[in-house]
Amino acid sequence: MAELYSVKDLETQFHTREGTVHAVNGVSFSLQEGETLGIVGESGCGKSVSMLSTLRLIPQPPGEIVSGEAIFQGRDLLKLSAEELRHVRGGQIGFVFQDPMTSFNPVQTIGKQLMEPLEIHLGMNKKQAWDRAIEMLRMVRIPNPEDRLKDYPHQFSGGMRQRAMIAMALACSPQVLIADEPTTSLDVTIQAQIMDLVTSLRKELGMAIIWITHDLGVVAGLAERVIVMYAGYIVEEARVKDLYAKPEHPYTLGLLRSLPRLDMDEKKRLASIEGVPPVLFKKPKFCPFASRCPYRIEKCLEENPSLMLVGENHKAACWVDTYTGKER
């Protein structure tokens, strides 16, 4: 598989009144054609910000993309002119957002909003865009698409809106679909429907997907490769199978232990990770997870580990081998 999209050393900061927040600290990853990549982490770990940064969608100011590159089809998205970047957004890279309730413009019809990217990127006229929009709604399995296009967002249910949002993101047949927690605000049955829909659309259209979520269960069902983020750093990267079979980073271990399981003793309490993730006003000189880490050794407080190869296609940023408890 050929490399489609690669991000290197991305760093994003937010300049706030309280000081500079280091939200993304040197994130690098690559995406192959047709691959589904999961990005996992708790709220505020920088997963959404890093994806928004690559398309320069964070508000600037207060946000600032300090360094890094995002190479897509041989061009660095962070250096493109606003006009060139505009044609990548929505045209070649589609975006689905977390909250379908607020992500549509409430005063425009769904149809008008669906037609917009088609007119912008494919130069369609109103009639062509309308027909294509009907086709898209049908593709995401919304019944009576001809009538529903004339509806306003508030006339759609949450699940339907998220389907329409996916239709809008896929309207111009992008090579990459970035989905930023698209199922978080939906209830579980709808969540399953949306995941089924995306899985079948991926087969049909063959686009690559970056799926941002805090739900490890969603990732297991959808992705081929997973990145785990913590405090703006990638702490572990592995194929889904390997990550669940043999998690290497203490944070990933903690996350997996905190998942409820059907075969677990009912009386046992779910394990949790003590403490809260840090807000980084300074780049840490030591491991940002050290204060919450049960495997901590002296070195963790002296030097921040970078990602290192710990197995085949498996990287983790930790000084300790969690299976032996010894320093790597």
Add this chain to the structure above:
Amino acid sequence: MTQYIVRRLLLMPLTLIGVTLLIFGMLSFLSPAERVSLYVRDIPKNDIVMNSLIERYGLNDPFLVQYYHWLVGQKDASTGEWAGGILRGNFGYSRSANQNIVDLIKRRFPATVELALYSIVPLIGVGTWLGIVAAKNHNNIIDQIARIFGILGYSFPSFVFGLLMLMFFYAKYQIFPPDRLSNWANLVVTGEGFTSYTSLVTIDALLNGRFDIFLDALRHLVLPILTLSYINWALYLRIMRSSMLESMNQDYVVTARAKGVKEKDVVNKHARPNAMIPIVTMSGMTIAGLLSGVTITETIFIYPGIGSAAAAASTQLDVVTILSLVLLTGFILLVANLIVDITYAFLDPRVRLS
């Protein structure tokens, strides 16, 4: 949509009855003798005449009977003619203006309407535009200048700003005089050969082909318009600015950007229509306010609208005139509210379709 408008229209008479009840209720706080002296020019000195007048006008009748008579009028038993009744256009006599109130309104209201018409665009349009400019330049120097400019106007009492304007543009340079027309123009307008089609001087002047009178009328309008606009701009600027900043931070704006919409269209097509909703509410109030007569501004510029008529009536305790003008104001507010509600429905599908 039609159903929505019809429902609003049907509600209007009900509200109007409420307004008239309220106004007539205020009037009934006065004793019958006091009310006789309000309506009669020569106040009777002896009790017998007074009592006969009270009897004749039914001022001792029960409240609802009096209200009915005030609304519909009273049939004279001997002649069979109807007298009074605001529904018949009989509002009474204005002591302060020395004419029938209906004539007073007919003469004064067009002047107020004219001032309101010319003020709407500079007041609301420029204020809103300033708000958009400030929001687009959030926190930089242009934003700061716009806000300081707005706050300055907001802090001026209108009579101070109006007097300053008069001092400069009239006393010193004599470019923009007070009143509605110059003497020579007034003579032409009231003289023969000048047809009054609309009672709005500027429009009549154009219809009569008198461009000089049109310009003269405009010259007189400039200062009141400027005063009304400047003291209100800050309000529109601040509301539009914050409303615009709020909608620029909404998720659908990020969605629009992620779709590849041009930044110009992100602002104009996505953020602005949503940000306009509070402006519509404000506009309804402002327009109703302008149409009910801007008392202070009209008084300072000796502009003969209903605002200055109300001021004159108030200083002379001319209750009958004041109540009639309040009734007119109430009616204007109702209509303005209706228009605002209809505009809402056009702007926001959530209102239209629910």
